Amino acid sequence: KEALDEVFPIEDFTGNLELNFHHYSMGDPKYEEQECKERDVSYQAPIKLKVRLTDKESGEIRESEVYMGDLPIMTDKGTFIINGAERVVVSQLVKSPGVYFNDRIDVSGKILYGATVIPNRGAWFELEMDAFGAVYTRIDKTRKIPVTVLLRALGYPTNDDILALYDNDETIIRTLEKDTTTSREEALIEFYRRLRPGELATVDGAEQLLRNLFFEPRRYDLAAVGRYKINKKLGLDTPADVRHLEPRDLLATIGYLLGLVRGEGKTDVIDHLGNRRLRSVGELLQNQFRTGLVRMERVVKERMSIHDFESLTPQVLINVRPITAVIKEFFGSSQLSQFMDQTNPLAELTHKRRLSALGPGGLTRERAGFQVRDVHHSHYGRICPIETPEGPNIGLIGSLSTYARVNEFGFIETPYRKVDKQKHRVTDEIHYLSADEEEEYIVAQANSPIDNEGYFLTERVVARYGSDIVEVNLEQVDYMDVSPKQVFSVATSLIPFLEHDDANRALMGANMQRQAVPVIQPEAPIVGTGLEYKAAKDSGAVVIARNSGVVRKVSATSIEIMTDEGKIDKYPLLKFVRSNHGTCINQKPIVADGQRVEADEIIADGPAIDHGELALGRNVMAAFMPWEGYNFEDAILISEKLVMDDVFTSIHIEEYECEARDTKLGPEEITRDIPNVSEDMLKNLDDRGIIRIGAEVRADDILVGKVTPKGETELTPEERLLRAIFGEKAREVRDSSLRVPHGESGKIVDVKVFSREAGDELPPGVNQLVRVYVAQKRKISEGDKMAGRHGNKGVISRILPQEDMPYLPDGTPIEIVLNPLGVPSRMNIGQVLECHLGMIARALGFWVASPVFDGANEEIIFRKSRE
Structure with a gap:
């Protein structure tokens, strides 16, 4: 965050007050990560600035520490927790600052060259040619000016000076013919008139304007990348810390353009990855922070001029609202801050490695042409050519290749x-x-x-x-x-026999692996690619030992390890926690008491992970054959055994919440005493009126009993008489309990209660908040979608009893029947090879790792099948 505060070291107005800062510090977050998720708050820490205010006339100095708002902190897994939900900030691929040369063919068939200097922030400087071969400049897309006008304004007033600069270049001679000015002053006035039409032009004003446009560090910033790219392209040796333009940069740019006309040098391709860079979280956040600081600076200057020095303190001057608002807006509603895809561990990992060309300062779907979306040769080993969404975003969103990394320039x-x-x-x-x-x-x-x-x-x-x-x-x-996998992303590298699949189907396979719902008992694939272990480990879904040692105690909820130094490390495990997408996160220990564990070893599996390997599904016996038309058009036929044995059964957790508010007629109350409800409906509620953990619930069952006050109604004479005799005031409340919605059912796995009395932060007007988590076991059923890793997807059309399924010569019934016609036209032969090798491996009792483009080939499979 330091770079930000450099934007902004001092502020003053008339020059006698100055606000300066020494250093900043970050405090500690108020809650732990898990607690933030439970309480629906953000995981963030306060920033404090040490500030001093100086009055230059009297020399008086006031120092104090100012709170500058909260900044969300990244967790170890690379996510942010905003209002209790895990979010990922996706890296953005943008045009790098620097100088670019382009060419276009004119109507007359002549090649016309152009140049653009793109800064990180500030005015664009463009050069273009017309059909007569004269060079013009455009500044920030305004009207065009002959480039010689700019050269005069920069201090080369006469024609001879200009011609001497570029030893009598033809193009420059043609440009001078179009130029009406003859001296520096005239050129400056002309320059001002073109940029600010309708205003009175003065030489001083024009000089000021020219300086502010390009040569003023506060208004113009190339960033370190821009300076590096310009020096490299134009062969300059300007120091890296000069982040604004200098006159010689402009002269060199014009010189290079004239060279292009003569046939020297070459133009740039904007889709080349040397011209596109990544803006990741830090930089995106830094830009937001800078915006906030600039807004704050305006407020500070106003306040300095209004108040007198006696009443001023840094606290009075600095208003943190603009900063916190900008940061909140960035995390809450920016296109690049996304709700984390948490369907399974691979989805999490891929989401964090995603690169997007969309977002603020990037492209829009409608405008992006075919060129930008296409695979470029410079993507090799950097961006995966296969993993990208189908649909309007194709080619605009990509994934980082397996071994790629991002350098300091992005x-x-x-x-x-x-x-x-x-x-x-x-x-x-x-x-x-x-x-x-x-x-x-x-x-x-x-x-x-x-x-x-x-x-x-x-x-x-x-x-x-x-x-x-x-x-x-x-x-x-x-x-x-x-390695051959350096070309592909993680998801693509998990497809065995990728080399035998058509690219379009591989794309579907890579994308569908991310949509796999974790099953209760996952199995690592018999035919894998050897990347399963690494993918599981880096996904953040498993528990990894911090230090080497011996396991002291293992239970379903925690693991304790006595380290070699004699300390005890405790690892709590997540049990039946709801993920962002309603799937179930449940960690299971895979170590035993007394077992020796090395540092960095996996000690507990997460969802869709089997013994530390990514396991997105199950190994089942499949046959390619038609079966009475039930696998027409990619439909899938499965055996009832898969339903009975819970082979493809998953757990989904739904969250329901109920809040007791203050109403105009009095507060709502969470209670067991609900009017007109039978005792039978209340049997699973505890004395507070909240359902107990472990209860089975069906649609319309009460989860939390709650009553809301009803307005007093006019009493009939009979009621008044009864009231007078028995002296009881009938409670005027109506039932507003939280019930299970239609079509839902399941088991209660967790209940959380927050109340104002206990000191929890709740929204205004809410006295109590109850959250109930209902887990549901969903068996596989007709209409569900199943898919292999080769883009071979289909919908279950029928579930057959085991005795009706086709069977092998030895009587083993098949578990799943696929249509053989799904293979030839789709050209994903990888699935056939996977089937053969899987069958052999199961028979011979070994496991296969067949890395992409480097794995088993037909000969090996053939040889093994003979065994």
């Missing part, structure tokens, strides 16, 4: 193994290259044959150079890919 880098050019040997030295750096090298493929020493086995190797695939001699190779 460019995506991918690792390569260095090749020793003298010995033609692949070393184990790893270099990370950005898309720009990679353009200059020749990179061999990961599956080029090499021996154990790292020497290439063939005379020539297949390699990539820029956008081409070439066959080169050994002495030309600079680098070699690290």
Whole structure:
């Protein structure tokens, strides 16, 4: 957050008051992460600034510490908790600041060049040519001015000065013909008139305007990236901390453009990853914070001018409302702050690795053309070519490749193994290259044959150079890919035999794995890709040992480990917690008493994880055959055994809440004493009127008993008589209890009660809040969707008794029948290979890891099947 406060070191107005800050500190969050989720509050910590106010006339100084609002804190899992819900801030792919050269073909068939200098913030500077070959400049999309006018204004007043700059370039001569000005003053006035039409132009005003546009650090910022890109493109050596433009940057840009006309240099492709960078959480938040600070600065300046110094303190001056409002708005409603996809661990992991070209400062779905969405050769090893949504967002939302990382400038880098050019040997030295750096090298493929020493086995190797695939001699190779999976994202790398699937189906397979609902008893796949362990571990759904030691105590709810240093580490486990999407998060220990555990080892499974491996479904016996038309059009036929044995049964948790408010007629009350309700309906409620944990409920059962006061009604004479005799005032309340909605049922797994008396923070007007969690076991049924990992999806059309299912020669009944016609036209042959290998592996009792593009091939399967 420091960079922010640099935006803003001092403020003053007439110059005799100054507000300055030394350092900032962050406090501790008020609640723990889990408690924030329960209480529906944000996980955040206060920021405090040490501020001093100086009166320059008297030299008087006042210091104090000012509270600057709360800032949400990222959890260890990379999420934020906002109002009790876990959210993820997605990284944004944007055009990098810098200078870009483009070309377009004119109506007459001439190639016209242009240039744009894009800053991080500030005015855009554009150059363009007309059909006559003159160069014009546009500033911030305003009217165009001959570029020579700008050159005069920058201090090259005569034609000779200008021609000397670019030794009598043809283009410049043509431009001078269009230029009406002859001196610096005239040029400045002309410049001002074009930018601010209708205002009185003065030389001083114009100088001020020109300086403020480009050369003033507070108004113009290239960011470190922009300076790096400009220096690199134009071959300058300006220091990295000069983050505004300098006159020589503009001169060099014009020079490069003139070079393009002569056929020197090359234009830029905007879709190249060397020209697109990532803005991740920190930077996005920093931009919001800066906006807040700028708004606050205005308030401070106003207050400085209104109050006299005697009554001023830093607290009076600084108003934190704009800052907190901006941050709240960013986390609450920005397009890039998203409700975390928590269906299963893979969905969580993928969501955090997502890259979006949408959002503020990015593209919009409607405007994005085909070019932007397409796969570019620079995506190799950086952005997955397969995992992207189907539909209007295709190509605008991507996923980071397996081994990719982001460098300090926000460019995506991918690792390569260095090749020793003298010995033609692949070393184990790893270099990370950005898309720009990679353009200059020749990179061999990961599956080029090499021996154990790292020497290439063939005379020539297949390699990539820029956008081409070439066959080169050994002495030309600079680098070699690290692994075939470096091209793909995590979800795509979990598809076995990906190399035999059509890309469109692989896309569906990668996306549908994220939608898998965790089953009660998950199984790791018999045919996996070897990435299951890592994916599960990094997803944040499992419990990982912090230190090595020996397990001292294991129960369903916690694990205690005696570390080697003699301390005790406690790991509480989550039991039947509701995820963002209503699926059930339940952690189970996989270690036993007295077992030795190493640091960084998985000690408890989460949802859809089996012994530390990602397990999104079950291994079932499948047959490809038609069955009386029940698997027409991708429908699926399953055996009743899958229903009876709870093979595909999942647990879903629904949350219901009930609040007791203050009404005009008096407070509502949570009670067991409800009018006109039979004792039978109340049998599961405790004495407070709240349902007990473990009760089975069906539609319309009462979860929380609550009564609301009703207005006094006029009494009939008979009632008045009865009232007079028995002296009892009939309670005027109506039943407003929380009931189970229609079509829902289940078991109560948890109840939480918050009340104002206990000191809980509740919304205004609410005295008590009760939350009830109902868990439901859902068996697989007709109409449910099932899918494999190859985009082979279908809907269950019928559930057959086991005795009616087709069976194998040895009498084993098949568990699931798929349509063979779903394979040839879809070209996802991977599913057939997976079936064969799975069958063999089950028979021979081994497990398979077949990494993408590097796994088992037909020969191996054939050989194994003979065994």
